[in-house]
Amino acid sequence: MPAIDASDLTKRYGDTLAVDGLSLSVPEGTVYGFLGSNGAGKTTTMRMLTGLSKPTAGTAAVGGAVVTDRAALRPRIGYMPEEPPLYDQATAFEQLEYVGGLRGIDAETARARGEELFEALGLDVGPADRIDDFSKGMRQKVAYAQTVLHDPAVVFLDEPTSGLDPRAARTLRDRIRRLADEGTTVFLSTHILPVVEEAADAVGILYEGSLVAEGSPDELVARAEAGEGGTLEDAFLDVTSSDPTQSGRSDEATENGNGPREESTLDV
């Protein structure tokens, strides 16, 4: 059974078709790189796969739980959104204790696991160090630690390395790869293509709500016929262009206008 199994997943906001009949299958213990231009529907897809947004149509199961069954889904997944929820007034360890408490993990276990994770991530924090004094990179590492604290089967990461310096980005990328090598499935959305190129087993490219290309990074590069030295960026630009002279699928350029985002988190 795939770790992520989505069939015809669709989300409509009024006239905006944010995700249009998306089907994908991600095997256990692999990293799936999820790419797409701004507004392509990546966050909407992740919100549906993590039970935060109800699909307009279609079905999906993650870690064996259907996404509409939030009670079954919650313990099996970890989700690090683009702007992770952190309490500025808390210390890094208090943050993990709090999140652990929500997950049924006692404070002592959360603290011990936090120590391990922080060490692995190269995050040097003392027990009194508060999150509001942390750099962006330090915050991202705390956010990552709280996402994997309960050892979920499937982890969703939205731009985990954005704003990180090269060393911090590499540390996180290596952790992501290691997670998958240890059996966790990772769904990784990012605009930073080298991260996907190095960490992902498979890549899906979303364009105006539809999956327009899928394969290993090497396959996508080869398919883009980018020639010697082609990169995932060439492949990405090739399948996400609405310019008929630049894209092999230009005649499919959609009319799904990307309307303004409603300021609402209550879109279930």
Ligand SMILES: Nc1ncnc2c1ncn2[C@@H]1O[C@H](COP(=O)(O)OP(=O)(O)OP(=O)(O)O)[C@@H](O)[C@H]1O
């Ligand atoms: N709550 C909402 N209400 C109305 N429209 C929305 C809502 N959330 C997303 N959309 C619309 O759905 C489309 C897809 O948005 P989404 O945020 O999923 O894209 P994305 O690929 O994550 O973009 P980015 O890379 O910029 O984060 C956009 O047209 C967006 O305006």
